Amino acid sequence: MTEPDQRPLSNQQMEVLRRYALFEVGLDEMLRSLKGAFDIDFEETRQGSSGSTQRRSANNRFPIPEPGIVITREHISNALERKRFELISERDLVYWATVLLLNDAYVFDPGDEDLIADWLNDISFNLDAS
Numbered sequence: 001m002t003e004p005d006q007r008p009l010s011n012q013q014m015e016v017l018r019r020y021a022l023f024e025v026g027l028d029e030m031l032r033s034l035k036g037a038f039d040i041d042f043e044e045t046r047q048g049s050s051g052s053t054q055r056r057s058a059n060n061r062f063p064i065p066e067p068g069i070v071i072t073r074e075h076i077s078n079a080l081e082r083k084r085f086e087l088i089s090e091r092d093l094v095y096w097a098t099v100l101l102l103n104d105a106y107v108f109d110p111g112d113e114d115l116i117a118d119w120l121n122d123i124s125f126n127l128d129a130s
Helices: 009-021 027-033 073-084 091-104 110-126
Strands: 040-048 052-060 069-071 106-108
Touching: 009 069, 009 091, 027 040, 027 073, 027 091, 040 091, 052 091, 052 106, 073 110, 091 110, 106 110
Parallel strands: 069 106
Antiparallel strands: 040 052
């Protein structure tokens, strides 16, 4: 159910999200474009010799768009190639995967949904964002 104060994402905001999924815009630009509609918190707490605890949360203040932005294997391949060629940092990759998991505007390709979710979870939680 849609909250009364939630407005659908504009065409411009959807385009910024599409471009973010392709690494054509950065996290800061995407968040500025979605100010008031989406925010995310990447919190990591160090706990001595036991490592760190990661807590990531997001607020989606918009109705889920129909259709959503479909994330495919090609998005993951593109992201990993950018990392391989050092065009983006490991932190950029972790944040990207986390946003794709937590932003309700993104949907995973139905034919590869489990594979894409597994890859994004692995990237988000098993790589080093520091």
